[in-house]
Amino acid sequence: MTTSALWLSNDFSESPTSSPGQCHTKPTLLSASAASNSKNHFCIKCVDGTRVVPYNVPCRKDQLLRLKKEKFDVLVIGGGASGSGIALDASMRGLSVAMVEREDFCSGTSSRSTKLIHGGIRYLENAFKNLDPKEYDLVKEALRERKHMLEAAPYMNKPFPIMIPMFWKNWYDIFLLPYYYVGAKCYDFVAGSGKAVPGSSFMSADEAKFQFPMLDDNNLLGAIIYYDGQMNDSRMGLHLALTATQAGAAICSCVKVQSLIHDKKTKKIVGAKVKDTEESKTFQIDARVVINATGPFSDAIRKMDDPSVKNIIKGAAGVHIVLPDHYSPSKMGLIIPSTSDGRVLFFLPWENGTIAGTTDSSPELTMQPRATSEDIGFILEEGESHSVFACLDEYENTRAGSREMVADIMATFTSSTKPNIIPHT
Numbered sequence: 001m002t003t004s005a006l007w008l009s010n011d012f013s014e015s016p017t018s019s020p021g022q023c024h025t026k027p028t029l030l031s032a033s034a035a036s037n038s039k040n041h042f043c044i045k046c047v048d049g050t051r052v053v054p055y056n057v058p059c060r061k062d063q064l065l066r067l068k069k070e071k072f073d074v075l076v077i078g079g080g081a082s083g084s085g086i087a088l089d090a091s092m093r094g095l096s097v098a099m100v101e102r103e104d105f106c107s108g109t110s111s112r113s114t115k116l117i118h119g120g121i122r123y124l125e126n127a128f129k130n131l132d133p134k135e136y137d138l139v140k141e142a143l144r145e146r147k148h149m150l151e152a153a154p155y156m157n158k159p160f161p162i163m164i165p166m167f168w169k170n171w172y173d174i175f176l177l178p179y180y181y182v183g184a185k186c187y188d189f190v191a192g193s194g195k196a197v198p199g200s201s202f203m204s205a206d207e208a209k210f211q212f213p214m215l216d217d218n219n220l221l222g223a224i225i226y227y228d229g230q231m232n233d234s235r236m237g238l239h240l241a242l243t244a245t246q247a248g249a250a251i252c253s254c255v256k257v258q259s260l261i262h263d264k265k266t267k268k269i270v271g272a273k274v275k276d277t278e279e280s281k282t283f284q285i286d287a288r289v290v291i292n293a294t295g296p297f298s299d300a301i302r303k304m305d306d307p308s309v310k311n312i313i314k315g316a317a318g319v320h321i322v323l324p325d326h327y328s329p330s331k332m333g334l335i336i337p338s339t340s341d342g343r344v345l346f347f348l349p350w351e352n353g354t355i356a357g358t359t360d361s362s363p364e365l366t367m368q369p370r371a372t373s374e375d376i377g378f379i380l381e382e383g384e385s386h387s388v389f390a391c392l393d394e395y396e397n398t399r400a401g402s403r404e405m406v407a408d409i410m411a412t413f414t415s416s417t418k419p420n421i422i423p424h425t
């Protein structure tokens with residue numbers, strides 16, 4: 001596979017650990033200034049002044065050879081968004097990194113998300129309601145990450161306006177409008193001045209109906225528009241993985257970890273036995289640290305280390321149905337903040353269609369989770385009962401994903417002193 005230079009953002013150039021000389025392998029990722037000075041690399045200068053280095057991703061055969069021969073500082077299990085991010089981060093810090101994914105990169109939860117880059121407007125509400133500084137800090141950090149993602153990869157991530165329609169069904173609904181307006185303004189405030197997205201605003205009922213023609217305008221008071229980001233989740237994850245190879249990591253898909261290898265004397269983890277499912281061959285990867293980044297499947301890896309550990313992952317699925325594109329304008333999403341059971345329902349434009357769905361539905365921990373008829377019925381009924389759409393009977397497709405929620409982090413430490421990230425130095 002060939003690709004042009006991957007993600008040479010300013011953050012890399014500013015990173016104190018990004019010096020190519022620190023890497024164990026031969027990195028070709030250069031900071032902008034290093035790239036401009038390099039005699040060995042042909043650089044392309046972009047209109048915004050950024051310099052990129054054309055880069056050929058190494059072939060699978062070469063990556064497999066490295067996995068078999070080298071001894072790595074870090075072995076990452078799982079090539080989703082988390083694993084790819086860890087592989088990139090560790091490589092940029094000068095560590096030698098291996099990453100294996102049993103299916104295709106980002107084919108798990110990381111391609112089944114709602115595609116939102118969000119700081120968590122609902123978490124901010126909780127933070128204020130519960131006076132919880134930790135939740136507040138979490139939102140602030142996520143908003144910082146949102147800004148970074150929008151600025152580092154604008155070709156696949158974009159600022160994204162989301163409408164919250166306000167209906168007058170009960171007398172007290174009149175208070176909801178200022179409540180949500182102030183909430184959206186607080187969200188802007190927490191994001192700070194350089195937030196990379198426009199500020200929130202009020203939209204009249206007429207304008208809301210114009211933007212969302214499928215919106216039922218009975219009792220419509222108006223709408224609050226706030227901004228988050230929209231991303232291409234699997235493309236973003238794949239970029240992280242490929243950029244990690246540019247920084248020296250050896251990564252491979254269709255390589256499944258079958259068991260962990262323990263040092264006979266110290267009993268510490270020193271690698272993993274893996275199976276190349278393309279060739280049906282097994283081999284071993286040696287590493288000083290093994291990181292479990294298998295998301296909803298983390299317990300299975302933890303049990304390879306110690307079969308007696310308690311499960312800590314509580315699966316939480318989410319379901320999307322795909323509706324025709326006329327259910328949403330091409331550049332704006334819509335969210336119903338509170339459905340009959342308290343969940344959020346959203347309608348978002350995505351690749352010539354509209355994805356409608358909710359999170360936190362019935363969990364089913366498989367690689368290919370499916371939407372149940374209850375899930376689909378819930379989305380269709382809620383859409384109608386909230387007077388959002390006059391008719392919702394034409395869905396084309398469904399998709400579902402499971403995500404990991406850590407049910408009891410302390411359970412990790414009760415029968416074993418090793419944390420979920422399994423270290424060995």
Ligand SMILES: Cc1cc2nc3c(=O)[nH]c(=O)nc-3n(C[C@H](O)[C@H](O)[C@H](O)COP(=O)(O)OP(=O)(O)OC[C@H]3O[C@@H](n4cnc5c(N)ncnc54)[C@H](O)[C@@H]3O)c2cc1C
Binds near residue numbers: 077110111118296
């Ligand atoms: C319905 C839904 C909507 C979401 N919406 C959003 C959103 O809008 N915005 C957002 O930021 N986040 C969202 N999320 C959360 C986000 O998708 C996840 O946090 C993220 O994808 C988790 O990535 P991960 O790498 O941890 O897990 P995964 O993507 O599941 O990756 C784990 C990988 O490990 C691999 N693996 C498992 N066992 C092995 C093994 N033995 N050997 C090798 N590999 C193995 C799996 O094949 C898998 O690819 C959503 C999640 C869901 C479920």
